[in-house]
Amino acid sequence: MSENLDRLAAEGVAVWLDDLSRERLAGGQLTDLVREQRVVGITSNPTIFAKAIRSGARYDEQVEDLARRGVRVEEAVRLLTAFDVRWACDVLRPVYETSDGVDGRVSLEVDPRVAHDTAATVAEARALWWLVGRPNMLVKIPATQKGLEAISTALAEGISINVTLIFSLDRYDQVLRAFLDGMGRAHAAGHELTSITSVASFFVSRVDTEVDSRLDKIGTLEARDLRGRAAIANARLTYQHFEQACASDRWRALAAAGMRPQRPLWASTGVKDPAYDDTRYVDELVAPGVVNTMPEQTLHAVAEHGRIQGDTIHGTYTAAQQVLDDLEAVGVSYDDVVRGLEDAGISRFTASGNELLEQLDTELHTQRAAA
Template sequence: MTDALKRLSEEGVAIWLDDLSRRRITSGALGELLDQQHVVGVTTNPAIFQKAISAGDGYEQQLADLAERRVGVEEAVRMITTADVRDACDVLRPVYEATGGRDGRVSIEVDPRLAHNTAATVAEAKQLAWLVERPNTLIKIPATRAGLPAITEVISRGISVNVTLIFSLQRYREVMDAYMSGLEQARAKGLELSSIHSVASFFVSRVDTEIDKRLDAMGTEEAAALRGRAALANARLAYQAYEEVVASDRWQALAQAGANAQRPLWASTGVKDPAYPDTLYVTELVAPHTVNTMPEATLEATEDHGEITGDTVRGTYGQARADLDALEKLGISYDEVVELLEKEGVEKFETAWTDLLTSTEAELKRLAPREG
């Protein structure tokens, strides 16, 4: 066993767990991760809830009570998921207090079917913040075109946000702009900026999965040499963009007013290709003021054999740009890939949410009181 997780934390990377279930909360397993493995936050998404609730462990009584009351499936799912997030927030509250609100956060996502509807996303974000009613909640809003003004509006209301499903560098810059616009509006309203926090979830492994597939189809040595390079290059250039923004006069004015920087969060860090080290998207994305949200398998792999050698992001920007340029020269369109990944990302979350509704509805029907 190594001290890799401790070293990672010391390098300025906040370790968050990309998973949640009621069993993990009630068994004390979540608390153990905080105490023993340097975990300081939790992220969820529709697929995580679909998996947890479908497994059924710990949800039987609440489902039975909801069925007895004849609660509709949409309301039932929201009551179940917000209960888990609320309880997880309580477990992480000491971390939140100790870090001044920077960590100790638990994320919950707006209904992914609203991803292309700005007004509905804002309304859902307000509702989720009210339902969970914990200061250490982050409301996840997807970085779709319609999501950008929603981010600004929600931030302007003093609600902290986790912006999810970011794949492109251009969209990431637009996300940072949306966050700053929200803070400027909040300041104009007289809100306390220091209480507003945000992270921007930049997805990693899916970029390699899509681009490697295209490289493999080419079947050339030149293409093979670029396998596994796109995702890291993309994320590293995102960090460069972050550095540029926090050095800007616009950001400095907000910082002086008490605003918190929107940290880059590396998401989708589980390695999909067995040819790559299973800690690739952890050890090669070490930089200060970042978050890495890991599936439990990636967390355990990093703890077991991850080699943390210091900052592996700053100083790599030239090579990162060269790698993306080389892909373009081979005919792989960066813009096409990131647009596809955003579209597929929303669709995958919509599918998981629909599956969750379907399985929950079946349970409610099974448990419903019989007539007569």
């Protein structure tokens, strides 16, 4: 067990893996990461599944069965991915039990093509929740404007949710309100609140990638000095908003009724710029009650040479706000950056979903032709 990962866990950071494949499950690698690297949760997305299905033969038998049954490609995707998520939920079930349901969670995303359709997103969430049939699953719903009501509705029905693709503080505040609305409705409907869990996935490294690109075009000394500072400042201010929400009367009332906090989850924590330390989005975002979901490369980097030096968020809020103010002063619009990142994120996930569908459609046709 890595001392760095031990320290991270001791500081209240839950280590989740941002990857899932049937090869990892069947080969026991996931079990090893849970046992040896403090991994207590998993996130997935269409890009991850497309890569897994493309590169592994473990899916061939199920794809052949689906082809013989004449299953449509959209449903085939649901069945293949739900199989992996169900398996992963079972691997992580002991973590779920020992953490009293806080961790041991595995995420499966709704079809990204319905991100701007509230009713379709809710229908998809219900279908996935039923299909996987494990209490430690999380349904991932993007935090689009249309997704917010879907998030509230799903939570109100007792479905645990991973809210994904959050970039801005304003959107995060809307997510917090949607969470409280959903949990309030769940309580009114008689659901046991302790059985419903949610995390809010705030994307980190993509903010630096976009802001740094704009700063490089500006090219002044003041602009260059701000490189690599936006993403961490943005995430730290997110935690401030989380603390403010936890202190509200409505949050406290629902917490007294059994509601668990909707933990901030740091996503996109792999470093994109090789000039930066490869563990910076872990080392600099340590605080109690957060999740950090890491690609395996980042997980191993933290284990080997991360610099876990206690809480690195509290006491930084004024400086973090100053970074955003300084960016505005040199000509980088925060609102424009985060709006563009959300639009690009939805487009990227939609493209990945389409790639997964096209890839699987080709395989199904190949199997049918060979039958």
